[in-house]
Amino acid sequence: MTKPEILLVGTMGAQLKTDLEEHFHVHRLEQQTDPQAFLAGKGRHVRAIATGGADQLPNSVMDALPDLGMISCYGVGYDGIDAKLAASRGILVSHTPDVLNDEVANTTIALLLATTRHVVAFDRYVREGRWKSEGPAPLTRGLAGKNVGIIGMGRIGQAIAEKLAVFHCEIAYHTRNARPEIPMRHFPDLVEMAGWADILIVITPGGASTRHLVNRAVLDGLGPQGTLINVARGTVVDEAALVAALCEGRLGAAGLDVFENEPEVPQALFAMDNVVLLPHVGSATVETRAAMRKLVADNLVSWFSTGKALTPVPECKHLQEG
Numbered sequence: 001m002t003k004p005e006i007l008l009v010g011t012m013g014a015q016l017k018t019d020l021e022e023h024f025h026v027h028r029l030e031q032q033t034d035p036q037a038f039l040a041g042k043g044r045h046v047r048a049i050a051t052g053g054a055d056q057l058p059n060s061v062m063d064a065l066p067d068l069g070m071i072s073c074y075g076v077g078y079d080g081i082d083a084k085l086a087a088s089r090g091i092l093v094s095h096t097p098d099v100l101n102d103e104v105a106n107t108t109i110a111l112l113l114a115t116t117r118h119v120v121a122f123d124r125y126v127r128e129g130r131w132k133s134e135g136p137a138p139l140t141r142g143l144a145g146k147n148v149g150i151i152g153m154g155r156i157g158q159a160i161a162e163k164l165a166v167f168h169c170e171i172a173y174h175t176r177n178a179r180p181e182i183p184m185r186h187f188p189d190l191v192e193m194a195g196w197a198d199i200l201i202v203i204t205p206g207g208a209s210t211r212h213l214v215n216r217a218v219l220d221g222l223g224p225q226g227t228l229i230n231v232a233r234g235t236v237v238d239e240a241a242l243v244a245a246l247c248e249g250r251l252g253a254a255g256l257d258v259f260e261n262e263p264e265v266p267q268a269l270f271a272m273d274n275v276v277l278l279p280h281v282g283s284a285t286v287e288t289r290a291a292m293r294k295l296v297a298d299n300l301v302s303w304f305s306t307g308k309a310l311t312p313v314p315e316c317k318h319l320q321e322g
Ligand code: NAP
Pocket: 076, 077, 078, 097, 098, 100, 104, 151, 152, 153, 154, 155, 156, 157, 174, 175, 176, 177, 178, 203, 204, 205, 206, 209, 210, 213, 231, 232, 233, 257, 258, 280, 281, 282, 283, 284
């Protein structure tokens, strides 16, 4: 039997293609000598797309595929896909929730500790011989008793809060809707929470509704002793305002896994010892990425065999009801 044709779009590693080839005839858009010619010609045979959570899927690619019925996103965040447009065309979008909660929460804790305890700067201090020449490194501040505000209290936000509990911090959260079943203080006003917090952790979705949610007023509320950790999407933080706040000493420190224009990172951050930079590796362990790849494939296999995905995004759930 001939395998259905699917298209890979974006920066995902080679293993995803290998895994999907077990079930599908896989084309990779970026590997085509002339992607436009491919879309105009062979595009008519493509029934589904697999793309990355950190990638942007141009609407023009959707437009070019007349038989497209499904987009399987390798990531829980799908802000790079116009899911409303897809749904309006009857195209089902799925993503990879839950399988990465634990690892993204681990990365958040690692980034938080690295930032507040100056792990990266102190590693440099040792390697550069400064321990020997300058003596003991300066003291840092601990977590116990600190106020931590989590922006976003969904699947990953809750996993972060659970892991944070062992550090004896006071935890509160900001979301648009309070969750009475969660035994933590809810701040409807983000600036107010920033004024209360010593540390803010950002873990909302990206996209238009959260763009620059963390703006100058929030950063100033957090203040010169405050620490910002962003593991959500670069767009949630006004990056220019963040750089200015760090340069002017209005914000204490930042730990960043995500950036507004990845893989571009503002040059000004490179020289700052109070900033820890990661290359969007929140979910990037061998085990978690294997689970994500499996869910990408399982969603596609399920849709091809039953017309339903296992983990559709909320905008598309109605397409498979009934
Ligand atoms: P989720 O379960 O859908 O939770 C999202 C949370 O954000 C909810 O509590 C939601 O509450 C809140 N939220 C949404 N819009 C908001 C707004 N405008 N203002 C304030 N709060 C808002 O999502 P999840 O599975 O936890 O994933 C969260 C995000 O993490 C993903 O979308 C992705 O962008 C990011 N992520 C990053 C990495 C990484 O590698 N760094 C890995 C995985 C995920 P309300 O709706 O009540 O506001």
